[in-house]
Amino acid sequence: MKISSFTWALATLVLAFIVHISMVLAIPHLSENDAWRRLLNNTKPNQMQIIENLQKGNQLWAFHAPDIKYAVCRYDVTRAPVHINFQILRAYWSIALYDDEGRNFYAADGFDLLRREMSLQLLGPDDIKDNTSTALPISVPSEQGIAVIRAPIDNQVMEKNALENLKEATCTQLPEAKRIKR
Amino acid sequence: MTFFLRFVVFVLIAIMLGLGLTSLSLSTGSALATKSERGWKSWKNAGHVDADPYTRAYIAKTGQLPFPPQIAQTYYALYDNAHRRLHTSCTYLIEGPPVEAKWWTLAVYDYNGKIFENPVQRYSFNAESAMVRFEGGFHIYVSQTPQPENWLPIGSQGPFILVYRLYRKTFTDEQVAKKIDVPMPMIKRVDC
Numbered sequence: 167m168k169i170s171s172f173t174w175a176l177a178t179l180v181l182a183f184i185v186h187i188s189m190v191l192a193i194p195h196l197s198e199n200d201a202w203r204r205l206l207n208n209t210k211p212n213q214m215q216i217i218e219n220l221q222k223g224n225q226l227w228a229f230h231a232p233d234i235k236y237a238v239c240r241y242d243v244t245r246a247p248v249h250i251n252f253q254i255l256r257a258y259w260s261i262a263l264y265d266d267e268g269r270n271f272y273a274a275d276g277f278d279l280l281r282r283e284m285s286l287q288l289l290g291p292d293d294i295k296d297n298t299s300t301a302l303p304i305s306v307p308s309e310q311g312i313a314v315i316r317a318p319i320d321n322q323v324m325e326k327n328a329l330e331n332l333k334e335a336t337c338t339q340l341p342e343a344k345r346i347k348r
Numbered sequence: 349m350t351f352f353l354r355f356v357v358f359v360l361i362a363i364m365l366g367l368g369l370t371s372l373s374l375s376t377g378s379a380l381a382t383k384s385e386r387g388w389k390s391w392k393n394a395g396h397v398d399a400d401p402y403t404r405a406y407i408a409k410t411g412q413l414p415f416p417p418q419i420a421q422t423y424y425a426l427y428d429n430a431h432r433r434l435h436t437s438c439t440y441l442i443e444g445p446p447v448e449a450k451w452w453t454l455a456v457y458d459y460n461g462k463i464f465e466n467p468v469q470r471y472s473f474n475a476e477s478a479m480v481r482f483e484g485g486f487h488i489y490v491s492q493t494p495q496p497e498n499w500l501p502i503g504s505q506g507p508f509i510l511v512y513r514l515y516r517k518t519f520t521d522e523q524v525a526k527k528i529d530v531p532m533p534m535i536k537r538v539d540c
Contacts, residue, residue, distance in 0.1 A: 174358055177358060182365035197408040228412045228457075231453060232471035232472045234453075
């Protein structure tokens with residue numbers, strides 16, 4: 167069988183394209199370096215932790231913003247819903263929720279809010295909202311994920327206030343007995 | 349035999365081309381997934397739950413946790429305005445126009461996304477910490493040696509990346525109508 171050079175070249179380009187697309191699609195699943203895996207090694211589930219304490223000279227994530235203080239909770243709603251509470255000191259402070267592939271599915275900042283206190287109730291697929299709670303219910307797309315409070319700081323006084331405020335932020339799992347299932 | 353050899357070469361070349369294209373599209377940003385403005389590049393769908401595969405691969409490969417786009421937008425610069433790679437052996441002037449956002453920061457990182465350790469422990473400037481010029485914009489010098497106005501120190505590791513973050517951009521009616529982005533800073537090489 168004789169194959170022309172043009173056919174070889176065309177087949178090479180097609181195979182190269184297939185390799186390229188396969189790699190692009192595979193990287194998010196194969197990467198050992200993504201935000202979720204970095205967090206898994208440095209945090210405990212359902213606990214709010216200030217990232218500065220985790221750093222010790224190493225940044226948890228790439229392109230970590232130096233003038234932002236972070237509080238992070240690796241939530242896990244497998245057994246029961248998780249409650250997150252914190253106070254927003256500046257309008258540009260924000261909270262963002264990500265699934266375990268680092269995809270953002272909820273975000274709010276002080277510009278969206280009418281009050282400083284923020285309270286979220288993260289619900290798993292089998293949970294329903296606790297009507298006695300005033301927390302904003304959010305059904306999470308994956309049972310585990312990341313909640314990040316970002317507190318941009320203007321100066322050293324603000325930094326001190328921000329850290330004190332972030333230390334008050336909580337991320338707690340409801341007792342299983344209080345869980346309301348569908 | 350000739351067919352077998354050709355087949356092996358074909359497969360090898362295709363794999364190398366495919367891997368090379370992947371590396372290039374993730375390091376410099378594919379035109380499908382990024383947009384550029386005055387040399388600043390942003391990943392259009394970074395932080396979106398339905399981000400495209402290129403953006404997802406870039407985010408996973410670099411180990412970032414991107415800002416949700418409705419909160420802040422992130423712009424990366426690897427080159428100056430003459431399209432020369434940013435390098436720590438040179439001094440740069442970042443000329444920013446009045447910032448059309450509620451808050452902003454400009455930081456400098458090495459190619460792994462880590463900040464440069466420096467004796468004055470200054471890693472970025474923001475809306476509050478930068479000295480603003482009379483007309484409302486800012487001048488930030490990025491250099492190994494001390495500079496006037498706003499000086500952002502860098503190490504001596506080689507190429508570096510500037511990252512500009514805008515929180516809640518404020519668009520004019522004209523920008524909304526013409527679907528244009530807010531103006532970005534110029535990156536001028538002063539000397540090397």
